Amino acid sequence: MRARELGIRIGLLEPGGLDAITDVPGVQVGHATLISGEGSLVVGQGPVRTGVTVVVPHADDVWTEPVFAGCHRLNGNGELTGLEWVRESGFLGGVIGITNTHSVGVVRDALVFHAARARANDSVFWSLPVVGETYDGALNDINGFHVKQSHVDAAIESASGGPVAEGNVGGGTGMICHEFKGGIGTASRRVADADGGWVVGALVQANYGTRELLRIDGVPVGEEIPTSDVPSPWHEAERLEDAAMEAMAVQGGRRLPSARRRADESAAADRGTGPGAHPGLGDRGGPGGGSIIVVLATDAPLLPHQCERLAQRASLGIARMGGIASHGSGDLIIAFATGNRGLSQTAGERDPRRTVTTRMVVDRGITPLFQAAVEATEAAIVNALLAATTMVGRDGITAHALDHDRLIDIMARYGRGPTSNRRAPLATTD
Numbered sequence: 331m332r333a334r335e336l337g338i339r340i341g342l343l344e345p346g347g348l349d350a351i352t353d354v355p356g357v358q359v360g361h362a363t364l365i366s367g368e369g370s371l372v373v374g375q376g377p378v379r380t381g382v383t384v385v386v387p388h389a390d391d392v393w394t395e396p397v398f399a400g401c402h403r404l405n406g407n408g409e410l411t412g413l414e415w416v417r418e419s420g421f422l423g424g425v426i427g428i429t430n431t432h433s434v435g436v437v438r439d440a441l442v443f444h445a446a447r448a449r450a451n452d453s454v455f456w457s458l459p460v461v462g463e464t465y466d467g468a469l470n471d472i473n474g475f476h477v478k479q480s481h482v483d484a485a486i487e488s489a490s491g492g493p494v495a496e497g498n499v500g501g502g503t504g505m506i507c508h509e510f511k512g513g514i515g516t517a518s519r520r521v522a523d524a525d526g527g528w529v530v531g532a533l534v535q536a537n538y539g540t541r542e543l544l545r546i547d548g549v550p551v552g553e554e555i556p557t558s559d560v561p562s563p564w565h566e567a568e569r570l571e572d573a574a575m576e577a578m579a580v581q582g583g584r585r586l587p588s589a590r591r592r593a594d595e596s597a598a599a600d601r602g603t604g605p606g607a608h609p610g611l612g613d614r615g616g617p618g619g620g621s622i623i624v625v626l627a628t629d630a631p632l633l634p635h636q637c638e639r640l641a642q643r644a645s646l647g648i649a650r651m652g653g654i655a656s657h658g659s660g661d662l663i664i665a666f667a668t669g670n671r672g673l674s675q676t677a678g679e680r681d682p683r684r685t686v687t688t689r690m691v692v693d694r695g696i697t698p699l700f701q702a703a704v705e706a707t708e709a710a711i712v713n714a715l716l717a718a719t720t721m722v723g724r725d726g727i728t729a730h731a732l733d734h735d736r737l738i739d740i741m742a743r744y745g746r747g748p749t750s751n752r753r754a755p756l757a758t759t760d
Contacts, residue, residue, distance in 0.1 A: 331734055332496070333517075333712045337748025338741065340547055340712055341705030343698075346518040349709070350494045351531030353518040354627040356388035356668060359533065360489030361500030361514070362481040371471055371724040379470040379723045382437055382477055383500030383514055384485045385426040385533060385625050387666050393448035393457075396421035396674050399666040400638025404645045408621045408660015409434055412460040420634025421674070422666045425486060427461040428501040428535045428623050430470065433477035434463045440482035462623035462662060464537035466504030468567045469723025494533070497717030504723060505537035506620060507714060508544035508552055508652065509562035511721055511729040512536040515714025519702035526695060528630035528669070530702035532644065532710040538620040538659050543652035546712055549744040551737060552652065563729040564616050570725055619658030622648060622711075626703055631669030631689035636696060641665035643700045647707025665703070 333340055334349060346353025361383050367376030387397050399422035401413045411434060416422060424445055427437040441459035449455050466472055485500065494516045496502075502513025518531040541562060544552030557565065624644040632640065641663040648661060655661050670688045674681055691699070720731045741747035 331716050333709055333716060336716065336734060336738060338547060338712065338746070340517070340709040341519065341701070343519040343521065343702055343705055345709070346520050346529045346531070348493055349518055350516040351385065351518060351533040351625065351627050352491045352494055353520070353529045354531045354629050354668065356390075356491070357531065357627050358386040358389065358489040358491050359494045359516070360384045360386070360485040360487070361495055362485040362488070363499050363503050364476055364481065365503060368722065369726070373471060374474045376471045376474065376476075377724045378474065378476045379504035379721060380430045380433070380466055380472070380476055381500045381503040382427060382429040382433070382481050382485050383502065383535065384428075384482070384489055385627070386486070386489045387422060387426070387627065388668055388671075391448060393424050393445045395671070396423035397666050397668050398632060398634050398637055398670055398673065399664060400634050400636070400641050401665070402638060402641035402645065402663045404648065404661035404663065405655035405657070405659050406662070407658055408463060408662050410460060410462040410623065410662040410664060411438055412458040413664070415458045416460065416664065422460065422664070424457065424459055426625055426664065427459065427482065429461065429463055429477055430466045430472055430501065430504065431463045432472050432475060434461050436475070436477055436479060437461045437482050440479040443479065444486065460664060462535070464501070464505055464535050464621040464623060464660070465619075466537070468504075468506060468563050468727055469721060469729060470504035471724055496713055498719055498721055502535050502714065504721070505535060506563055506729050507536040507711070508539035509541040509557060509564060510560070510715055510732045511718035513714050513718045515710040515712070515717065517706045517709035517713055519706045519709075521698040521702055525698040526630060526691065528628055528699065530626060530628045530630075530640070530699055530706050532647070532703070532706035533625045534707065534710045534714055535623040536711050536714040538622045538661065539651070539653055543654065545650065545652045546737070547741065547746045549741055549746050551740055554740045555736065560730050561728070563723075563727050566727045568616070570727070616658070619656060621660035621662075622653065624648070624663040624707055626663065626665035626706070628665070628667050628699065629669050630667055630691055630699055632667035633688065633690045636691065637665045637667050639696070640699060640703050643703040644707040646704045647711070650704070650708045651711045
């Protein structure tokens with residue numbers, strides 16, 4: 331189930347035909363999903379709730395033909411490899427990978443292998459792949475290192491245009507968003523013909539945020555569904571940590587502060603309400619931590635600095651959902667544009683040309699693309715929440731799905747949803 335299917339309209343622009351990043355011609359997405367085992371965590375065995383997702387920028391040889399790209403860091407407690415070369419060169423030269431925090435290395439190495447195979451005739455070759463991560467250790471045996479090169483191979487092999495699987499798939503399999511089950515989501519927005527008719531597509535791996543801050547189309551959904559009604563998986567994880575730490579403390583003849591107390595203090599600090607509060611502080615694994623990776627694609631002819639500007643606007647889509655880029659969150663964004671092709675031959679190492687011809691959107695024409703990026707990012711996060719299903723992970727920790735019927739009821743009370751006048755002001759409730 332997706333936002334549009336539920337009658338929830340995010341933003342004012344119309345989506346592409348698929349409402350997905352694959353509405354940008356040539357862009358393909360593939361997943362490899364790993365789900366096995368149940369019960370208590372046994373490192374190296376499971377339970378396993380993880381995977382890898384790949385985004386292929388165009389339908390030709392992505393390893394030898396780069397496209398213009400730019401990136402943005404909203405908060406840097408995370409990883410998106412290869413960005414220094416994207417900043418330096420303005421090029422994205424291959425497949426983008428997204429996985430869990432402790433599998434970045436193996437996914438990166440697997441992408442290097444694919445690039446090397448594509449350029450087997452080059453005596454001198456190097457590759458700096460772009461691979462992002464978010465933390466799935468609340469549900470997954472993250473230290474079991476279950477993602478292998480074969481899974482990256484499978485994700486690339488499965489990559490295609492058309493509808494994109496969302497929710498508990500690929501890199502998003504074990505992710506948590508605003509203390510509901512999160513994961514992979516995608517959406518697109520098309521600017522008016524008068525503004526160029528281009529498409530901006532977004533794909534997110536959503537694994538961030540506290541419940542109370544969650545907003546959908548401006549409606550304070552998180553306040554209406556507190557963790558006292560639908561438990562947070564992070565609270566379950568903290569109770570397990572409590573038990574383990576107290577057992578250790580008893581063995582050592584001392585008592586330690588509980589994980590619940592530490593989490594409460596951290597949450598209060600995030601809100602700026604506790605003693606010695608420092609807004610924005612929090613743990614990476616826990617409410618308010620996590621991370622989000624955003625991939626933006628467009629068929630507009632943007633130059634690298636314009637791609638960077640587009641990437642910045644995804645931050646506003648995250649903010650509209652209630653993301654605050656806490657200290658413990660890695661909120662990283664990459665944007666690429668396919669409106670200029672043939673920029674480099676053999677990845678530029680031995681290109682015989684001295685110049686290439688490019689086009690660019692003029693400054694006064696780029697604002698509609700900014701709006702599309704904001705709306706597509708926001709809608710992609712909503713779709714991740716709606717597509718995800720309840721998941722029981724390691725040690726029985728449960729990430730509950732956002733209930734669709736309850737969401738529709740809440741939206742209706744605020745004048746949003748299937749029967750609303752989208753341009754009407756947001757209603758209030760007593």
